[in-house]
Amino acid sequence: MKIIKYLSSLIITLVIISGIAPPIVEFPMHWYQYPIIPGLEDKFRNIFFHVPTAWVSTIAFLVSTYYSFKYLTSKNDLYDIKAESSASIGLLFSLLATVTGALWAKFNWGSFWNWDPRQVSIVFLLIIYFAYFLLRSSIKNEISKNNISAVYNIIAGISSIFFTFILPRMLTGLHPGAKGGKDLGPILGGSISGNIMVTFFVSLLGFTLFYLWLLNLRTRTGILMKELKYD
Amino acid sequence: MKSFFTLLYKDLLCEFRTKHAIYSLLVFVLTTVLVLLFSILDKDFSVELISSLFWIVSFFSTMTGLSRSFVLEEEKHTIMFLRLQSSVTNIYLSKLFYTIIGSLIINISITIAFSLFLSGFIIYNYTLFALTILIGSIALSSAATILSAIISRAEFKGLLFPLLSFPIMLPILITSVQLTNITLTNFTFENELNYLQFQLSYSTVLITSSLMFVKYIFEE
Amino acid sequence: MIDFLEQNQLFIVLTLVLLIWFGILIYLRTIENKIVKLEQALKKQKGNN
Numbered sequence: 001m002k003i004i005k006y007l008s009s010l011i012i013t014l015v016i017i018s019g020i021a022p023p024i025v026e027f028p029m030h031w032y033q034y035p036i037i038p039g040l041e042d043k044f045r046n047i048f049f050h051v052p053t054a055w056v057s058t059i060a061f062l063v064s065t066y067y068s069f070k071y072l073t074s075k076n077d078l079y080d081i082k083a084e085s086s087a088s089i090g091l092l093f094s095l096l097a098t099v100t101g102a103l104w105a106k107f108n109w110g111s112f113w114n115w116d117p118r119q120v121s122i123v124f125l126l127i128i129y130f131a132y133f134l135l136r137s138s139i140k141n142e143i144s145k146n147n148i149s150a151v152y153n154i155i156a157g158i159s160s161i162f163f164t165f166i167l168p169r170m171l172t173g174l175h176p177g178a179k180g181g182k183d184l185g186p187i188l189g190g191s192i193s194g195n196i197m198v199t200f201f202v203s204l205l206g207f208t209l210f211y212l213w214l215l216n217l218r219t220r221t222g223i224l225m226k227e228l229k230y231d
Numbered sequence: 232m233k234s235f236f237t238l239l240y241k242d243l244l245c246e247f248r249t250k251h252a253i254y255s256l257l258v259f260v261l262t263t264v265l266v267l268l269f270s271i272l273d274k275d276f277s278v279e280l281i282s283s284l285f286w287i288v289s290f291f292s293t294m295t296g297l298s299r300s301f302v303l304e305e306e307k308h309t310i311m312f313l314r315l316q317s318s319v320t321n322i323y324l325s326k327l328f329y330t331i332i333g334s335l336i337i338n339i340s341i342t343i344a345f346s347l348f349l350s351g352f353i354i355y356n357y358t359l360f361a362l363t364i365l366i367g368s369i370a371l372s373s374a375a376t377i378l379s380a381i382i383s384r385a386e387f388k389g390l391l392f393p394l395l396s397f398p399i400m401l402p403i404l405i406t407s408v409q410l411t412n413i414t415l416t417n418f419t420f421e422n423e424l425n426y427l428q429f430q431l432s433y434s435t436v437l438i439t440s441s442l443m444f445v446k447y448i449f450e451e
Numbered sequence: 452m453i454d455f456l457e458q459n460q461l462f463i464v465l466t467l468v469l470l471i472w473f474g475i476l477i478y479l480r481t482i483e484n485k486i487v488k489l490e491q492a493l494k495k496q497k498g499n500n
Binding site for chain 2: 043065072078082126127128130131134135139141142143144147148150151152155156158159162166168170171
């Protein structure tokens with residue numbers, strides 16, 4: 001855990017520096033220069049922060065569903081705590097993804113909110129997991145609370161898969177990869193210079209490690225709360 | 232298997248005696264159509280408006296009437312007797328089929344009412360429309376039944392139910408509205424099969440996971 | 452002053468973002484230290500009982 005902690009702090013610090021500092025020039029000559037992406041220019045730097053937050057929120061929700069499944073099959077309270085912690089981190093990161101996305105949308109598409117399928121689906125993910133915490137707080141019996149919230153979490157995980165991976169590709173939208181859009185975007189299309197690719201994937205790694213650290217912290221507080229309440 | 236049919240028969244009989252779902256459906260359909268007719272007197276409604284209204288009415292009448300099935304059992308404290316009589320899976324299946332039947336009846340009645348009152352509601356593609364209504368009902372019911380089972384064990388049911396069910400049902404509603412759009416226009420589109428596949432896979436995954444995990448909801 | 456701000460936009464943004472990020476890191480570290488203390492206290496309590 002110590003390695004993850006220090007590594008994630010270091011990597012994200014490096015990503016912030018290498019995402020913001022390098023100049024953008026038309027014909028990159030050196031390794032520290034980024035090429036111009038038509039239509040994005042300086043705004044594309046957000047890709048190093050917006051995409052990883054959305055990625056972490058997806059990962060966190062899927063991990064939360066996985067732990068709920070583990071809880072139902074093993075009835076170990078630790079998995080319930082982990083599922084709840086992961087869902088709360090996912091909620092935080094999907095909020096961050098919404099905010100960074102809205103800022104990017106303001107300067108690229110003209111307004112903070114465009115009713116793009118992905119924007120709508122992340123808001124509905126927020127509502128789904130907000131409802132999950134509301135459900136948890138509205139059941140008094142401890143065992144049935146854990147059971148029922150785990151079942152709901154599995155249903156929520158299924159619909160989150162449909163919301164993030166399938167629905168945005170079926171409807172017309174502004175994000176790259178939507179229906180009718182030919183380009184897959186700068187990353188998946190593979191038409192981008194090497195240094196941007198490296199920074200992007202290192203950023204994904206750093207944010208994932210950061211998520212693991214946060215999950216560890218939340219789980220430990222959850223265990224502490226449980227032990228102090230029942231001992 | 233026999234207990235499944237007994238349970239289904241009991242649900243249908245209860246509904247036939249009280250007619251809660253039928254009344255709420257009638258009120259919803261009539262208010263929407265009348266408000267529409269009075270607010271926009273002699274203009275033609277666009278196809279998008281009509282198809283989204285169709286599914287709004289369907290969603291709310293399904294929510295208020297049918298998906299209270301588990302909640303009613305819990306409120307009347309009859310769920311214990313049901314569980315003594317048969318397995319949780321059987322109870323779930325009977326409720327699911329009851330909801331599907333009810334939701335089909337609701338959608339067919341909305342179709343009749345809309346085609347009587349709204350001049351813009353002309354179906355061009357009958358097979359696709361029938362498929363849309365059938366698969367849409369199954370998908371909506373598969374989400375509504377398991378959520379109703381979850382809600383029946385919680386407090387603040389009135390607040391939680393719309394909050395939990397709306398986001399889970401939204402993918403179904405979006406695709407249903409798109410499909411209805413296609414059936415109401417004279418043009419041909421190529422991606423109606425995608426939407427049907429989407430709804431079928433969504434409801435299949437929901438029903439299988441519900442069958443696997445519904446027994447934990449009533450565990451204490 | 453305005454010229455300086457306009458010429459060094461990127462570096463101003465960079466310092467601000469780094470400051471916020473270090474703030475988050477320090478905050479998380481203090482939280483972690485508190486958790487460690489609580490965990491140790493709980494362990495001691497359990498050992499005494």
